[in-house]
Amino acid sequence: MREIRFDRFGGPEVLTLHTDAPTPEPAPGEVLVQVAFAGLNPLDFKIRDGSSGRAKDLALPAGTGREMAGTVIGAGSELDEAELGSRGLTVGTRVFGMRGPEDPRGVAAEVIAISADDLAPIPGEIPEEDLPRWAGLALVGLTAIATVQDTARVAKGESVLVHGGAGGVGQLLIPMVQEAGASAVYATGRAANAERIRELGAVPLAYDALDWEAELQRLTEGRGVDVVLDTHYHSTFLPSLDQLADGGRIVALPTLADLSPALERGLEARIPAIVPGRDRLDRLAQGIRAGRYPLEVSEVLPVAEIAEAHRRLEEGHTRGKLVLDLRA
Numbered sequence: 141m142r143e144i145r146f147d148r149f150g151g152p153e154v155l156t157l158h159t160d161a162p163t164p165e166p167a168p169g170e171v172l173v174q175v176a177f178a179g180l181n182p183l184d185f186k187i188r189d190g191s192s193g194r195a196k197d198l199a200l201p202a203g204t205g206r207e208m209a210g211t212v213i214g215a216g217s218e219l220d221e222a223e224l225g226s227r228g229l230t231v232g233t234r235v236f237g238m239r240g241p242e243d244p245r246g247v248a249a250e251v252i253a254i255s256a257d258d259l260a261p262i263p264g265e266i267p268e269e270d271l272p273r274w275a276g277l278a279l280v281g282l283t284a285i286a287t288v289q290d291t292a293r294v295a296k297g298e299s300v301l302v303h304g305g306a307g308g309v310g311q312l313l314i315p316m317v318q319e320a321g322a323s324a325v326y327a328t329g330r331a332a333n334a335e336r337i338r339e340l341g342a343v344p345l346a347y348d349a350l351d352w353e354a355e356l357q358r359l360t361e362g363r364g365v366d367v368v369l370d371t372h373y374h375s376t377f378l379p380s381l382d383q384l385a386d387g388g389r390i391v392a393l394p395t396l397a398d399l400s401p402a403l404e405r406g407l408e409a410r411i412p413a414i415v416p417g418r419d420r421l422d423r424l425a426q427g428i429r430a431g432r433y434p435l436e437v438s439e440v441l442p443v444a445e446i447a448e449a450h451r452r453l454e455e456g457h458t459r460g461k462l463v464l465d466l467r468a
């Protein structure tokens with residue numbers, strides 16, 4: 141079967157498409173999935189180049205990718221038909237999900253073995269062309285839930301600034317912050333993404349066309365916001381500290397973000413950690429089906445173009461999600 145692997149840390153060129161990889165055997169509690177599409181995330185290139193904390197103990201050669209959508213084609217022991225049925229994961233079911241945080245294996249392969257706990261069924265009938273969106277949902281969705289609910293604890297009536305509102309996580313942060321009852325949501329992004337940010341329900345702040353800090357001060361009449369959710373971090377974290385209202389808090393998404401400038405000023409600053417779980421995957425599925433989480437896939441690339449896909453990811457301007465097609 142086809143599988144993308146890399147045998148050393150480095151640039152996108154280390155990613156190699158193998159066509160003779162052995163089909164994996166599902167361990168007890170695991171399901172075998174025929175992968176149709178895999179969602180791509182900045183974490184993928186941080187693992188590939190060795191800069192992620194997750195790269196530290198990674199055995200090479202390794203696979204790539206964390207999230208996907210596909211079809212259940214088998215299961216390991218402990219998962220008989222009745223058990224699969226009770227989980228809604230019988231053979232032939234379309235599923236989506238992501239590797240648990242402790243599972244280092246990739247998903248960019250024709251067939252993967254994955255814990256049944258890390259999957260959820262895609263509810264109802266969906267057309268094939270809708271599958272890429274499901275492939276790109278689990279990682280950004282679980283991140284957005286962890287960010288809004290567990291880490292920032294956004295409460296009714298609070299005002300929120302999202303940095304990178306048109307990115308993968310950003311496109312789910314905006315609707316989830318609204319669900320939490322935010323009174324006002326502002327989001328930075330390039331002017332080219334302003335309309336998308338507006339559609340999602342936030343006030344766009346086009347950082348390449350205007351002084352977003354001055355604009356936010358004007359819009360909030362000098363008060364600033366209660367919560368900043370910073371998916372970009374590099375050039376946005378420090379100036380955001382001056383945008384927090386009294387008692388405000390900031391959440392930076394990159395796991396290696398340096399929070400000390402905020403903490404030294406006595407501000408609450410945190411980094412979210414994904415909490416896996418079927419209940420959360422089901423919540424994401426319901427949100428997509430109901431139209432509440434209109435996550436956008438900007439591009440689907442064939443599996444052979446994995447290196448090009450990583451180059452685009454690294455540019456840092458992905459709109460919604462980039463997705464890899466594993467079918468051909």
Ligand SMILES: NC(=O)c1ccc[n+]([C@@H]2O[C@H](COP(=O)([O-])OP(=O)(O)OC[C@H]3O[C@@H](n4cnc5c(N)ncnc54)[C@H](OP(=O)(O)O)[C@@H]3O)[C@@H](O)[C@H]2O)c1
Pocket residue numbers: 181182183279280283303304305306307308309310328329330331333347371372375376393394395411412413414453456457458459460
């Ligand atoms: N802590 C965790 O568990 C966790 C989980 C998932 C992701 N993350 C991290 O979160 C970050 C975001 O992930 P993602 O998947 O959303 O990435 P992404 O899809 O690549 O989106 C990044 C967004 O940042 C925006 N951006 C670039 N420069 C900017 C600037 N100067 N000001 C404001 N926005 C800017 C881009 O929008 P424009 O094109 O409009 O500039 C782009 O949409 C990554 O570092 C990722 O590794 C952490």
